[in-house]
Amino acid sequence: MSWSSQEARLAERPTGRPDASTWDITTVEVPDPEPGQFLVKVDLISLDPAMRGWLNDVRSYIPPVGVGEVMRAFTSGEVVASQHPDFAVGDAVSGVLGVREYALSDGKGVTKLDLDVAPAATWLGALGMPGMTAYFGLEDVGRAQPGETVLVSAAAGAVGSTVVQLAKAKGCRVIGVAGGPEKVAWLRELGCDEAIDRREGNLVRQVRRAAPDGVDVYFDNVGGELLDAALANLARGARIAICGAIASYNEESLPPGPSRYMSLLVFRATMQGFVVFDYEDRYPEAVAAIARLVDQGQFVATETTLVGGVAGFPEALLGLFDGVNTGKLLLQA
Amino acid sequence: MSWSSQEARLAERPTGRPDASTWDITTVEVPDPEPGQFLVKVDLISLDPAMRGWLNDVRSYIPPVGVGEVMRAFTSGEVVASQHPDFAVGDAVSGVLGVREYALSDGKGVTKLDLDVAPAATWLGALGMPGMTAYFGLEDVGRAQPGETVLVSAAAGAVGSTVVQLAKAKGCRVIGVAGGPEKVAWLRELGCDEAIDRREGNLVRQVRRAAPDGVDVYFDNVGGELLDAALANLARGARIAICGAIASYNEESLPPGPSRYMSLLVFRATMQGFVVFDYEDRYPEAVAAIARLVDQGQFVATETTLVGGVAGFPEALLGLFDGVNTGKLLLQA
Missing domain, CATH: 3.40.50.720 (NAD(P)-binding Rossmann-like Domain)
Structure with a gap:
């Protein structure tokens, strides 16, 4: 079996503001996971200002997204097929899975989410x-x-x-x-x-x-x-x-x-x-501190979620720079 | 008795590079010291890049020099008359005495120099x-x-x-x-x-x-x-x-x-x-460290000393910005 998945690839590097020619929205067939892999149905795509920097072919804190590659993005989603010992169908997860509907993963950089603590959107925002x-x-x-x-x-x-x-x-x-x-x-x-x-x-x-x-x-x-x-x-x-x-x-x-x-x-x-x-080792400290404030009613996590799917990504990204959002800006995949 | 002393006063605030109209070179009669005062014959006037900032009427780390006031400057010299218990005729001193030939002082901010450690010029440079x-x-x-x-x-x-x-x-x-x-x-x-x-x-x-x-x-x-x-x-x-x-x-x-x-x-x-x-309390630590390197032959203090007296100050200051000096730039008063 395979899964039909829309994805946004970098077609050419933008100078200035990204536009239609920057992106190639295309549909691919994603195969079932092999042993050691699992498949995630992406639900939410995070829109972050840093994304603009990832499009420039310059030396920075992280390599740029390559032309032809799926755009890098933080996402959350649900495991829909698995041959991985640590991830089961139905698990809620987050990770840098890219602007796409379905993503295969070997688990590297993917975290299971506790939806009792907060909804997935918050795990991409105040707890992300x-x-x-x-x-x-x-x-x-x-x-x-x-x-x-x-x-x-x-x-x-x-x-x-x-x-x-x-x-x-x-x-x-x-x-x-x-x-x-x-x-x-x-x-x-x-x-x-x-x-x-x-x-x-x-x-x-x-x-x-x-x-x-x-x-x-x-x-x-x-x-x-x-x-x-x-x-x-x-x-x-x-x-x-x-x-x-x-x-x-x-x-x-x-x-x-x-x-x-x-x-x-x-x-x-x-x-x-x-x-x-650089603070990865100490994320648990920060998550605990923010979650405690949420519990105490001293912190309100706010998200703005756009619809439009992967095809809506180019416009959603521009919305970020135009400041359409209050709180965290997300796109439903 | 009184002492005839040439001094450089700020005539008007410069915009851009200071020029002849910035300064008023004038001669005044300085009286003998009163009780609690002493008189310094200034020998060396220090030329510092910070001087340019002191001419601007803006909020900074130190108040600006007022129009009509003698230009602020670090100097070294010799006590030539004294009614102060801690300073005797013949003492070598340094302090912020201004661009002038003779300066009365109550001792505030004035330090006696040990010329056995280094010459006065070095006390205005590497040890200043x-x-x-x-x-x-x-x-x-x-x-x-x-x-x-x-x-x-x-x-x-x-x-x-x-x-x-x-x-x-x-x-x-x-x-x-x-x-x-x-x-x-x-x-x-x-x-x-x-x-x-x-x-x-x-x-x-x-x-x-x-x-x-x-x-x-x-x-x-x-x-x-x-x-x-x-x-x-x-x-x-x-x-x-x-x-x-x-x-x-x-x-x-x-x-x-x-x-x-x-x-x-x-x-x-x-x-x-x-x-x-801000590091005033720790100057002795720095002086000791640099003096030790001089002693060990690991440090060479270099000064460029201009002649021309107080009347040569306007030109000497421009020389600083033009980089005429190697090491510390000084003017003989």
Whole structure:
């Protein structure tokens, strides 16, 4: 028997914003699993800003997706056939299985999900990579302490909304930045002490007003103008955790860097980049901490799930960069 | 009795490069010291890149020099009259006494110099602020370890030439960057394993060739294009110590920041600014360490001393930005 599976392959590397010519949506026949393998019916595909970087043929923290290869993606799904001793039909799993409907796996990098703890969508969000990123960026890189002021960009996104809630739970004063009045209103519901609409401009002034004593920790998901606005408003000894730069991921050339980086000297501050995969050994610590907050009602995991299947992936990815989501953005496979 | 003293006052704040209209060179009569005071005949005036920043009316790590005030400067000199219990006529001293020939002091911030350890010029260089800056930037901010690759910009200058020698003494592989073939040749004499002439351009490629396994510590005195070249060639876990940005100090507007700052993420690297005054409690540790290397013949203190007196200060300061000096740049008062 075989399984008909739609998949999204990288047809050609985009310059700037990906478009229709970037992707090749095609259907293949996936065979039954051989001994040591199992087959997953993918239910949810995770859309992550990092995906844009994976399309560039440059040296980075992970090799790029090759032209002709299935697009790399975190997914969740259900085992529908198995010749693997550790995975049984009906198991809920997550792993980097790609933008496809059916995936064969030997189990490497695939985790069984406990759906009693949280639904699969949350295992891709607050309890998945975005949650891990938020936790280690805030705790280890940002070293946020109770009472400190934490500024978070893309605060309505998957990572940002987790940072906001973790920082509030720690007793920090939290300033969230997002695009548009709806997201700003949502950030206030989420517990932000101050919420800034980046579309209103004047970011240096907006950050100064929200953080008159300066920013102790800036969790940076966007780069661009907001990074400069944060640099202009640091507290002494501030830490900037560089998690991403979504504002520039679709630029065709390197955008100007942060003009105000010499603020690092004036404020004796640190700017540090990190990659969540380095913390793999400590994921259980982060999952336990976030799950405990969920249990205590101090944390709300939020996801936006798009329909459209694998064929809807190209548009869904652009939606991510346009900020259509609140919380984690997912696509039903 | 009174003492006729030439002094350089800030006449107006420069935009861009300081020029004749920036300064007011004038002669005043300095009275004899009153009880609790002493009078210093200034012999040497230190020329430091930080001076340019002190002319800008902006919030920084130290208040700006006020219009009409004597220009702030580190100096060394000799006590020529005293009504202070701790300072006697004939004492050699250093302190922030300003660009002037004679200075009254109450002793605050003034240190007696032991000329048996080193001449006054060295107390303003390798054993003064530049030396302290080099030591704490390399040890505490850069956290250089034996065997690591250390890249140093403005390596022929006061701070840079000290960093080079301290790093070599630690057992690091040291790459120095300076402007022009004479300085590059001098850097090799100083012990640099590789020396780069920034005027030859292609800095990304030049740094890559000199550090094929990446840069572990970048001690940045200049900013600009070289900072980007360093970012492009980091080793994993690299540390960038932001000490200064002399390349842009005379710019009229903020220059573009480091475009490649996202390398901090790729290489899990840290960029940290520091101000030497924060390490004041530990200056004795640094002085002892550098003096010991001098004693052991592992360190050569180098100074370039200009003549021209206080009236020559405007030109001498521009010489600093044009890189006329090897090692510490001083002006005879």
